[in-house]
Amino acid sequence: MLKRISTNQTKTMLLLMLVFTVVILLFSGLVYFSIVNFSHQRFYELLKIRATTIVQIEKSRPHIDTTTNQIISNLTREEELPMEKDYVFEVPKDSNYNKISHQIHIPDTFFKSIIRKGEANYNDKELYYIGQSFRSHNKDYIAIASAKNHYVVYYLGYLKRTLITCMILALFFSMIFSFYLSKTLFKPILKITNKVKEISSENLHLRLEPQPGNTELNELVDTFNGMLNRIETSFETQNHLIGNVSHELRTPLTSIMGEADVALSMKRTEEHYQETLQIILEEAEKLDKKIKALLMIAQTGFDGKIQKMDKVRMDQLLWDVIETATRINSKNNVFMDISMLPDNPKKLKVQGNEQLLHLAMANIINNACKYSNFQQVKVSLGATDTHVYIIVKDNGIGIPDSEFNKIYDPFFRASNTKNYEGYGIGLPLARNIIRIHNGELIINSKENVGTTVQISFPSFVPTETF
Secondary structure: OHHHHOOHHHHHHHHHHHHHHHHHHHHHHHHHHHHHHHHHHHHHHHHHHHHHHHHHHHHHOOOOOOOOOOOOOOOOOOOOOOOOEEEEEEOOOOOOOHHHHHHHOOOHHHHHHHHHHOEEEEEEOOEEEEEEEEEEOOEEEEEEEEEEOHHHHHHHHHHHHHHHHHHHHHHHHHHHHHHHHHHHHHHHHHHHHHHHHHOOOOOOOOOOOOOOOOHHHHHHHHHHHHHHHHHHHHHHHHHHHHHHHHHHHHHHHHHHHHHHHHHHHOOOOHHHHHHHHHHHHHHHHHHHHHHHHHHHHHHHHHOOOOOOOEEEEHHHHHHHHHHHHHHHOOOOOEEEEOOOOOOOHHHHEEEEOHHHHHHHHHHHHHHHHHHOOOOOEEEEEEEOOOEEEEEEEEOOOOOOHHHHHHOOOOOOOOHHHOOOOOOOOHHHHHHHHHHHOOOEEEEEEEOOOEEEEEEEEEEOOOOOOO
């Protein structure tokens, strides 16, 4: 039970109930006290009309008889207030109101306030009083109207009971609504949690599904899916490295050890030793290149944040890649198609590391040149509001259908590439780099027809500053 109370869902439900309770109490209190205040003001207005009427009547009289210090129980009215009593008193010359105060049971300060302000009001639980001072026949008088406020006694009591009943019902429904709302709010999170629990090293291909209409959770989903992409890349790279490193590293080592063993088995001529050392050197150089390639693939596969990310103009980068490829090998024939370039060059910017992107694009373009026997390779560049697209098309040897599912394995080389130099690490390396940049790599190839490589990157979105 304590564990359940400590869950965020229960805490949210209790917090919502607390908020609803406070709002309901504040609203009910505001309604109640507003009506009470209005009823007091309205009743005083009615009494003021009565007091003003008394003053007018008394002023019109030729003589005011106050021998008994109270009058007026027979004024003509269309409607009397409940328990209404009206009084007229002559102001004592010594300003001593104790006798009058004792007679009608109200404090003498009320009379003094009337004289000082000209008008004052007072209430004693259910009875309300309002008094006015006036002068008639060269004497000062006080007129007082009083009545019982039945509205406060009966109607406000009914209002209080009604508000209490409404508050109880509102609290009950707020509890139900809070439970439903908290359950609805946490349902996508629980769904994501259960989905995450299903993901392990055996099924890293699984991804979280976006939640319709929930921007914040979708940002979390995208972030988690991005992390899964990096982890999957790392696992794939690790598995590929473990599967291929033994064979690829043992081959040159076996050659080196075999040549050295043959050279040491018996005395050889100087020319034979030089030939053996040359073979050992060549195999050692191959081993060195493969180790460097392994390190590069491992580096891009395991950690996508080791390099600094900045905005990169893809058109400038591609021109630089093409220029470098032509400078290294004059046979490379690359045509840059700019017919799809957008009017706004800012759409060609992506968020990434220029050196890694240069390496990825160089590998893809150099492969296209090499495996097309240096025929023309067409590179097209275009962009939309959200993505930058690059298409590299060649008319080379293509990839056999039966071997297409292995093209991303490090050191794998298709059966029709025996006459071409290479180590089979360019395409896996390029894919890892593209994944690091949240891009997508799609390859379509047909043997003896050619290969088309389509690459897309999200457009650069500047970070908003406030």
